[in-house]
Amino acid sequence: MTTRTAKAIFLLGTLSSGLLFLVLTWDTHRQIGxxxxxxxxxxxxxxxxxxxxxxxxxxCHTMLGFGGYYAPDLTRxxxxxxxxxxxxxxxxxxxxxxxxxxKMPHQRIGAVEMNSxxxxxxxxxxxxxxxxxxxxxxxxxxxxxxxxxxxxPLSRGAALFKANGCFSCHKLGGVGGDAGPALDDxxxxxxxxxxxxxxxxxxxxxxxxxxxxxxxxxxxxxxxxAEFMSEQGGGR
Amino acid sequence: xxxxxxxxxxxAYFVVALLLFPLQVIVGxxxxxxxxxxxxxxxxNVFPFATARxxxxxxxxxxxxxxxxxxxxxxxxxxxRSELFSTKLAYLQLVLLVGAGVAALIGFIFGWTQGRPLLExxxxxxxxxxxxxxxxxxxxxxxxxxxxNWTVLQGTLLGGLVFLALLYLFGIPFYRNxxxxxxxxxxVIHLWVEGAWELxxxxxIAWVLMKITDVPxxxxxxxxxxxxxxxxxTGISGTGHHYYWLGAPKYWLWIGGIFSxxxxxxxxxxxxxxxxxxxxxxxxIVNPVVWLFVVGCAVYHLIGAGxxxxxxxxxxxxxxxxxxxxxxxxxxxAFFGAYALLNLTLFYYCFPQLKGFERFKQxxxxxxxxxSGIAMMFLGLAFxxxxxxxxxxxxxxxxxxxxxxxxxxxxxxxxxxxxxxFLVGVLIMVVDLLALKPETAESG
Numbered sequence: 001m002t003t004r005t006a007k008a009i010f011l012l013g014t015l016s017s018g019l020l021f022l023v024l025t026w027d028t029h030r031q032i033g034x035x036x037x038x039x040x041x042x043x044x045x046x047x048x049x050x051x052x053x054x055x056x057x058x059x060c061h062t063m064l065g066f067g068g069y070y071a072p073d074l075t076r077x078x079x080x081x082x083x084x085x086x087x088x089x090x091x092x093x094x095x096x097x098x099x100x101x102x103k104m105p106h107q108r109i110g111a112v113e114m115n116s117x118x119x120x121x122x123x124x125x126x127x128x129x130x131x132x133x134x135x136x137x138x139x140x141x142x143x144x145x146x147x148x149x150x151x152x153p154l155s156r157g158a159a160l161f162k163a164n165g166c167f168s169c170h171k172l173g174g175v176g177g178d179a180g181p182a183l184d185d186x187x188x189x190x191x192x193x194x195x196x197x198x199x200x201x202x203x204x205x206x207x208x209x210x211x212x213x214x215x216x217x218x219x220x221x222x223x224x225x226a227e228f229m230s231e232q233g234g235g236r
Numbered sequence: 237x238x239x240x241x242x243x244x245x246x247x248a249y250f251v252v253a254l255l256l257f258p259l260q261v262i263v264g265x266x267x268x269x270x271x272x273x274x275x276x277x278x279x280x281n282v283f284p285f286a287t288a289r290x291x292x293x294x295x296x297x298x299x300x301x302x303x304x305x306x307x308x309x310x311x312x313x314x315x316x317r318s319e320l321f322s323t324k325l326a327y328l329q330l331v332l333l334v335g336a337g338v339a340a341l342i343g344f345i346f347g348w349t350q351g352r353p354l355l356e357x358x359x360x361x362x363x364x365x366x367x368x369x370x371x372x373x374x375x376x377x378x379x380x381x382x383x384x385n386w387t388v389l390q391g392t393l394l395g396g397l398v399f400l401a402l403l404y405l406f407g408i409p410f411y412r413n414x415x416x417x418x419x420x421x422x423x424v425i426h427l428w429v430e431g432a433w434e435l436x437x438x439x440x441i442a443w444v445l446m447k448i449t450d451v452p453x454x455x456x457x458x459x460x461x462x463x464x465x466x467x468x469x470t471g472i473s474g475t476g477h478h479y480y481w482l483g484a485p486k487y488w489l490w491i492g493g494i495f496s497x498x499x500x501x502x503x504x505x506x507x508x509x510x511x512x513x514x515x516x517x518x519x520x521i522v523n524p525v526v527w528l529f530v531v532g533c534a535v536y537h538l539i540g541a542g543x544x545x546x547x548x549x550x551x552x553x554x555x556x557x558x559x560x561x562x563x564x565x566x567x568x569x570a571f572f573g574a575y576a577l578l579n580l581t582l583f584y585y586c587f588p589q590l591k592g593f594e595r596f597k598q599x600x601x602x603x604x605x606x607x608s609g610i611a612m613m614f615l616g617l618a619f620x621x622x623x624x625x626x627x628x629x630x631x632x633x634x635x636x637x638x639x640x641x642x643x644x645x646x647x648x649x650x651x652x653x654x655x656x657x658f659l660v661g662v663l664i665m666v667v668d669l670l671a672l673k674p675e676t677a678e679s680g
Contacts, residue, residue, distance in 0.1 A: 001462070002458075003454060003458045006458045006459070006461035006462045006465075007461050009461065009465040009466070010461040010464060010468075011465070012465070013465035013466060013468055013469030014465060014468040014472070016469065017469045017470070017471075017472040017473045017495070018468070018472050020491070021472045021473050021475065024473075024476075024488070024491065025419075027485065028419065028479075028484050028485055028488075029416075031484075031485045032413070032416060032419075032483060032484060032485075035415070035483045035484065036414075036415045036483045038413055041412060046412045049412070049414060049417075050410075052351065053349075053350060053351030054347075054351055055347075055351065056284075056286040056290065056347070056349050056351045056356070057286070057351070058286075058353050059287070059290050059353055060284065060285050060289070063414070064414070064418055064481060064482045064483070064559075065481055065558040066353065066418055066421070066482075066559065067353045067559075068285065068286060068289050068353065069560065069561060069563065069564055070270065070271065070285045070286075070289070071285075072637035072638075073559060073637075094277045101274045101638075101642070102270075102274065102638065102641065103274070103275060103276075103277050103280040104280070104284075105280050105282075105284040105286075106277075106281045124414060127414075127415060127482075127483040129481045129482065129483060130480065130481060130486060130489070132480070132481035132555060132558065133481075133558075133559070133631065134555060134556060134631040134632070135631050177636075
């Protein structure tokens with residue numbers, strides 16, 4: 001090979017790849033608005049992005065799979081864990097993650113900042129990521145999902161229990177989070193009325209509870225969930 | 237031993253880089269401990285993992301860049317056959333960059349951050365970095381222009397450095413759209429390590445090889461053209477392998493997959509080129525340790541960046557490994573193989589000359605190379621096994637993140653062990669280099 005040929009390889013390689021890359025960058029700009037629902041990119045969402053950066057969340061959590069690998073990916077956290085859990089864990093990480101072997105720092109986040117963070121997660125939840133991450137997209141294969149799929153047709157209360165993200169904090173049948181108590185025998189401790197009141201306003205019974213209030217849900221939904229839970233007698 | 241007095245500025249850059257390297261490793265050990273053990277809430281509140289990670293990665297970038305810059309200040313006078321344009325500006329630049337670095341590290345502890353991984357340093361410090369970069373490019377450029385002894389090696393080095401500086405600018409603004417933010421974040425990170433930095437590395441390595449082998453310049457420059465041509469051909473469009481899942485169009489799966497599958501080719505060519513030069517050398521080997529590092533760097537570059545990168549760059553695999561400990565494994569092996577070893581090669585080549593002797597005692601350098609090289613391999617494997625476990629448990633079986641992490645704890649403890657041994661290897665090299673002694677008659 002001569003130096004001339006070598007130089008031609010350099011120029012051709014660099015320019016062809018560079019040109020392709022720039023053209024595709026231009027085309028990506030054309031399409032990315034639709035893929036990310038940029039029309040929903042409100043000032044509140046942008047404020048949430050700023051808060052997300054200001055508190056350096058991204059150096060522990062991945063977002064779109066980028067960042068620190070220390071804590072769960074947040075791209076789909078809004079649908080995976082539900083809004084009440086997201087709010088609870090940000091405001092009281094020490095209590096919500098009390099049983100976790102990995103801790104999250106307490107960040108002192110005000111109400112406005114909290115709302116914008118939640119808006120930001122709600123927006124990232126909708127980005128078209130070609131079904132990434134797999135754990136939040138693939139066909140239900142996890143035991144939790146299988147269990148619920150089989151339970152859902154049997155009881156409206158069970159379906160609501162899942163839909164409202166109760167599993168994010170409570171265990172039932174060995175499945176679920178551990179921020180709150182397991183509910184396997186809740187029916188032997190309380191009746192349906194008492195459970196319904198506690199779902200609506202947990203703090204009335206336990207002032208230092210981190211459980212959010214669900215009083216905004218329709219009364220019949222609360223009732224159905226409470227009845228489902230009152231049937232959980234712990235093998236009684 | 238140095239031909240131009242102004243080459244001495246490189247020593248200051250090298251020494252600072254050498255001191256920052258072990259600091260980066262120590263912070264890394266702290267990070268691994270955070271993975272392997274439960275830290276008390278009170279400590280996490282004041283010094284979270286995120287802060288330490290920002291320090292770990294920024295220390296990496298700082299010590300590597302200072303090494304490259306020192307390397308440029310060492311090489312350019314010899315290549316252009318003239319003194320540097322200004323040594324005062326070179327020292328001022330060092331003070332600016334190290335000042336910005338120290339301010340950033342302290343700032344992180346108090347939450348002064350831009351909050352974007354690897355690009356955490358706040359806007360005010362970005363400006364200082366830009367000022368330092370401009371001083372650097374001006375100084376190098378003015379030296380080359382004034383000397384009027386143009387060579388391909390100088391062109392490649394300067395081209396890589398200008399490209400590097402330009403790309404940094406894409407990481408400075410605030411982007412409203414998160415996906416566009418990450419799109420350009422990769423212009424800095426990917427196009428640095430798989431573009432601009434490869435140019436800098438190729439030029440510096442080719443130059444060191446030419447100096448220690450006396451292989452004719454034309455041959456070195458001819459292959460340099462081919463190598464950097466292939467690096468840029470595969471590397472630029474290879475950026476697409478970061479665009480698979482961030483909200484960009486689907487064709488990036490094809491572009492990223494195809495171009496990045498070719499990324500190991502130029503690295504393999506570099507390994508072949510190194511071995512060819514070694515075989516066709518004209519002079520005799522003065523310092524075997526320098527050879528060990530040159531060859532080791534090429535081979536480790538191929539393993540860490542080439543093979544490990546290839547392993548999870550195809551979209552079908554990356555779907556399950558993206559953003560897992562597999563990425564951590566690749567990151568460590570690639571940065572160590574391609575860039576940490578490049579800097580160490582430069583240090584071992586330049587230090588004796590800067591200190592004014594030819595042959596130095598070879599023992600510690602050899603031990604340092606093998607200890608750190610093998611320990612890093614174990615570190616990469618420990619993270620790799622943890623990553624495969626994570627991909628399987630979390631992404632295929634659907635276990636929750638923390639349930640999957642619980643199964644990976646053992647490998648994080650192994651990582652701490654490998655990290656401690658790695659630190660020992662690093663300290664051996666740092667102490668050896670800082671106190672480098674000429675080999676006397678009786679010790680030889």
